Amino acid sequence: MKIAKFEFSDGARFQPGAKKDDPNLVGQHIEFLRQQQKGELTPKDVLDDARNPNSPLHSFFEWSDSEAAEQYRLQQARGLIRAVVAVYVSDDRPAVRAKAYVHIPEPGAQHYREATHAMSHAKTREMVLRRALDELIGWKRRYRDLEEFAQLVTVIDQLRDEIAASR
Known part of the structure; x- marks a missing residue:
């Protein structure tokens, strides 16, 4: 080719x-x-x-x-924030490990928020889900030609369509 x-x-x-x-x-x-x-x-x-x-x-x-050097250190700081995992506990369930912070891509004011807080507000939840879906679609574009992932590509397309229909 x-x-x-x-x-x-x-x-x-x-x-x-x-x-x-x-x-x-x-x-x-x-x-x-x-x-x-x-x-x-x-x-x-x-x-x-x-x-x-x-x-x-x-x-x-x-x-x-x-x-x-400053840009590199900022990239290291972003990596550090993304690396932190919180262990969430409640009386009725086993402990759950999850990302502690999620990126909020607000134009002109990008920042990170505690994950459960971000997901409990409609505006930031939509931003996080949009970014996650965009990343998933990007993954699909990069790997769609690999036969081993054909089933997953189909699931990603179905998920994208379901999300679009629910909006």
Whole structure:
């Protein structure tokens, strides 16, 4: 099979100032790098190429070391928040482990809330469920061609249709 062109994935997020108007150029350049590396591309290969200001990949990276360090630490903080699991207990059920915090993607005010609190309010519940469904649909797009997951792809489609019908 031959690649016809390259695009950015739905919902892809890039740093401010990234030149994302020509995803095909970016994809072709990354493919060129992969071929240079005998088919085995690493993030370091991409980063090393992007260091060159003339590379079509250059604008996708933060080159201020202090700003990059801050962004990296924020990413570590997000990972830490996502890693925390709460053990919920009640008198009538066994203890349940679940994510302690969920991401609330409010435009201009993204934040995390305690999971049970977020799920008990209609607005934030809808945001969490929408994001979960979007992630599930993204997973389906990435793996739909794998025969081993054909049944799961069908279930995801049914779930998406049921949710759409209930709105």
